[in-house]
Amino acid sequence: MSFLRFAVRRLAEMAATLLGASFVIFGALYLAPGNPASFLLGGRSASPEALQAINEHYHLDDPFAVRYLNWLGQVVQGDFGRSITYRTDVSRLLADRLPNTLMLISMALVLVLVFGLLLGWIGAVRGGKADSAILVTTTVAIGTPSFVAAVLLQGLFAVKLGWFPTGGAGDGFGQMLWHLTLPAIALALYLIGMLARVTRAAMLQVLGQEHVTAARSRGVSASQVIRRHVFRNALGTVLTTGGLIVSTLLVCTVLVESAFSVGGIGQLLELSTTTKDFPTVQAISLIMVALFMTVNLVVDLLHPLIDPRVTLGPAKKAP
Template sequence: MSVLRFAARRLAEMAATLLGASFVIFGAMYLAPGNPASFLLSGRSASPQALKAINDQYHLNDPFAVQYLRWLGQVLHGDFGRSIEYRTDVSTLLADRLPSTLLLVALALVLVVLLGLALGWIGAVRGGATDSTILVTTTFAVGTPSFVAAVLLQGLFAVKLGWFPSGGTGSGLPDQLWHLTLPAVALALYLIGMLARVTRAAMLEVLGQEHVTVARSRGVPEGRLIRRHVFRNALGTVLTTGGLIVSTLLICTVLVESAFNVGGIGQLLELSTTTKDFPVVQAISLIIVALFMTVNLLVDLLHPLVDPRVTLTRRRSAA
């Protein structure tokens, strides 16, 4: 199957999945208890006329199917509606907050890839006490939830030692990176441990294969052997965790952003869920689903490049 045909087919599947996800996301908010009109009234009593005006403004009394089709049509035109809480366009809110989240996720992803691959490589190659130390360390990392890591890092490095800011996003790229260092570490800690263990296991499996033994018997230098014959063959297995890594980063950023008061879409999602700000929750949820599927598509396209033994057809059937 050609790359273009495979990509076209996957894009069609993504569109169908997004359509189904949009229905679930839109319906889930309406199944939850409470009503956005009660938030707009701030607990105050209102006359039937005032309540009707609010419901008419936000189309809250329309049948569910009518509301869903209206919202879906707006989304297809790039309009996510108007925030009930902030009284502004959802697109404007996302444009203001998305850069902070993307920078935080990108910084955490760099830490995950660099440290996860490095620790897994070292553990598989060195063995002995080094491998045992890495196993213990990564076990601790995997067993530490992001919100717990956020509290510990904030208490130690921000409050007690004062090395990093305790919250906020800063202004200017250097200051933003400084403010987001602790949130990125808290976000990446679990995934660093997971990726290190996956990399170590994949490399140890390849190290035991016959072609590695043959290459070593032929006098191939150890460094070249590890790079070309071991790590490269193990990279296909490691790459399959890409979708899980990105999805975990996107989900956990809600907790980490709230802990460090990072004004990103994660914190916005938490606040909007609490206040039942339907348009904001629906927009962010749909964006997260779309990003997750996009990453999976990229992983599927990159896998044959990393491991030529895997074809797009085989990769798709395996998925």
């Protein structure tokens, strides 16, 4: 299957999946107990006329199918509706908070890739005490949830030592880097341990293969063997964890942003879920699903470029 045909087919599959996800996201919120009208009333009693006016204003009394189709039509045009809690366009809320989340995820992703790959490389190549130390370290990292890491880092480096701010995202690029350092570490800690383990296992598997032994017998230097034959072949296995890494970052950013009051879409999602702000929750959830599927598509397209043994599309049956 050609690259273009594979990309087009995957895009069509993504569109169908995103359509199904939109229906699930839209319907799941209406199955949950409570309703936006209760939040808008603030617990106060209201006359049937006032309650009816609220329902009519937000179209809460319309049939489910009508609400879904109207919402889907607006989303296709880039309109996510109006926030019930903040009384403003959801698109504006996302535009204000998305940069903080993207910065946090980008910083965490850099930490994951640099330290995860480096620790995995060292553990596989060095062995001995270095490998044992890395195994212990990564075990602790994997066993530490993001919200626990956030509390520990905040208490030690922000409250006790005062090296970093206790919360907020800061203004300007330099301030954002300083404010988001601890949240990024808390977000990346688990994934660093996971990626290091995956990289180490993949490289150890390749180290035992015949082509590595043959390269060494031809007098190829150890550094070239590790770089060209071991690490490059192990990258295919490492790349398959890309979807898991992104999905974990998206999920855990909600907890980390809340702990550090970052003011991103993760914290907005938590607050909107609590207040039954349907349009905001639906928009953020749909964006997260779309981002996750996009990353998986990129991984699938890059995999054959890194590992020529991988082919696009389903495997051909033997004659």
